[in-house]
Amino acid sequence: MDDTCIDDFRREDFTIFDIEExxxxxxxLVLEDESTPAEMLRAELRIMTAGYQRLFRxxxxxxxxxxxxxxxxNRLNRELTSLTAQLEHQATHDALTGILNKGAITRYIDEQIKHxxxxxxxxxxDFFKQVNDQRGHPAGDDVLRGFAQRINEHLPPDMLFARFGGEEFAIVAPDMPLEELHQHAEDLRKAVNAAPFFSNTGFVPITISFGVSLRLENEPFSSVFTRADAALYQAKQQGRDRVVSIAPSSKIQPAD
Known part of the structure; x- marks a missing residue:
């Protein structure tokens, strides 16, 4: 390669095509010169071939x-999509049981079924504190995980199940007669009573108390929550391990 090509290679505006050009x-120029000897043409062909090979590489x-x-x-996009899904799941699901958390279900009510x-x-x-006190919190966590799994197994697909905190849970169901909703809760109560729950200290039998109510159209969520909470309180007062329902038209008696 002569000095001209080397100078071209050293130019600041050099690109991968400068040498080839x-x-x-x-x-x-050599080809246009009819007086160019054959040996020089062959040499020029070798130079062009070498340049083409370099360009090809x-x-x-x-x-x-x-x-x-x-x-x-593409890999980064897949990782970003996976990370976004993980963060979304962590933001909307309870870490221990894997079901929805309170924030997710209240947002669903506010955004999807507001009116x-x-x-x-x-x-x-019932008496879940005794499980933690007598068997330890790891055993209590085992019971909570097993309990959430069993409820999910017996829950109709059109109902949402969430952990509100500690041993407190909630289900949001489609609009239906109060008697039908009461029966769904009763079926869940029986499913929980059917067999004890595994823990690291052995099997633990538990019972559940339920409070049930209906939310009317355009009624504040706080109203139906107050009724269902009052029904749950009555279930506790009446001996636990039972379902109590309060209709929207009922007057709620203040708790003692």
Missing amino acids: ALLERSL EVQRLIKMSDRKEEAL NAFGLILFDI
């Missing part, structure tokens, strides 16, 4: 680099 221009390298960058970008009628079931595990 210079070689092509030089070869065209460079194009291959750039293609591979582009493929690697595209693959890396609609629906059913609300509040319930908690």
Whole structure:
């Protein structure tokens, strides 16, 4: 390669095609000169061939680099999508039981069924503090996980199940007669009573108390929550392990 090509290579505005363009221009000049000896033409052909080979290798390298960058970008997009899904799940689900958390179900009510009628079931595990005190919190966590799984197994697919905190849970159901909603709660109570729950200290039998009510159209959520909570309190007062329902038209007696 002569000094002209080397100078081209050192220019600040050099690109991967500068050398090839210079070689092509030089070869065209040689070819246009009819007096060019055959040996010089062969030498020029060798130079052009070498330039083409270099260009071919460079194009291959750039293609591979582009493929690697595209693959890396696709991988990052997949990781970002997965991370977003994980963060969304963590924001809306209870870490221990894997079911919805209170924030998720209240947002659902506010955004999706803000003005609609629906059913609300509040319930908690009777004497759950004794499980933690007598068997330890790891055993209590085992019971909570097993309890949530069993409720999910017996829950109709059109109902939402959430942990409100501690041993307190809630179900949001489609609008239906109060008697029907009461029966759903009763079926869940029987499912819980059917078998004890596994823990690291052995099997633990538990019972559940339920409070049930209906939310009327355009009624504040606080109203149906107050009724269901009052029904749950009555279930506790009446001996636990039972379902109590309060109709929207009922007057709630203040708790003692």
